[in-house]
Amino acid sequence: MDASMMDAEGGRVHLLERRARRLVVIVALQNLLVAACLLLTLYAYCVQESKPEDVVPENIHIRLLPIADIQGNQTLKFINSQSKYKMSLDDKNDDEIIISCTGPYILYMDVCYLSMLEGKEVNGTLWLLDERKTPEILFSMSSSHEVCTALHKTVYFRKTGKASLQLISTTNFKIKTVTVGMSSQLGGQCLY
Template sequence: MEQGMMDAERGRVIHRRKRTGTLAVVVAVQNVVVAACLIATLFLYLDFPKDTSTDTIVHIEFEPLTVPLGNMTLKFKEIASKYKMDVNTDKNKIDITCKGPYIWYMDVCYKSLTNGMVTTGILQLKMDDTVVSNVTLTVSDVLDVCRGHQSVVYLRANTKSSLDLNQIDGFKVLNVTVGLSYLLGKRCEF
């Protein structure tokens, strides 16, 4: 009887050793697979082109410009950054080269010249004299108000866009920074 128990114990010991060996093989194979995946990811990452400059995205952004009183089409002074977009010689129209969706963004500071009266100005993005987007600016204090704006607009290729200001007496735009970024990156196929 003692011999049978020992065999049973030996069998369990042998069985445990067999499970431990199988587990070691599984862990080793898993580690090799994880290492291979990490190496493949590293090679793909190092080989992937990293062009993070904005020069690969069709865009135009202007330096802040001050705005005189009155209704007018704004004249852009300095271009901060551009790619595949430009302004005409009068610096009041943006040449659109790619058809499609753009983000129109701006930062505008304005104030009322009359304290206590609500005054309003409207900035309009136009494409060939058709209004594409409006921004209404309302203020009632003589304190400066600065506001950011963004909207998605659809512009056609080979057109000209402008930024027009319509203001009521007593309203003054101090400065405005404007930009357009093409939502399809550098893909300008149509």
């Protein structure tokens, strides 16, 4: 064999060895990057799991236990609340709801009412009274038979206010059962 063929063969081997070394380096770098991404993902997941302050605050609300057999002109007296957050019933007056945050609220009710005189239409009106006992008409109800319905209305309260619900009705109008709740339209936000 002559020297020119040896150089060509030796050069080819040398070229293949260089390419193999580059490939090993590239694969090693790729594996390091994958491992770094996995570690970063695991760290971010663990940090997120350990932060309890990241929990979304509960919506400001009160949901009262159902009450029954209300007739005549009277303020609705609630036994207790089913759930609540930053709202409560007054300890002295079980007919007053204490408001802790200013803002708009959705007042919602599930109510069944009826005429105690079959076939004769009777009327009732639910009023919302604030701490100054200023009435606001919430719902007007009239029926000659039993009606069960869901009602809702947007109302506005000031912080440290009180609210109560009063039924004004004609003779023989009766609320059979009612469940009342209020929920802030600002979620868990209570700025003032």
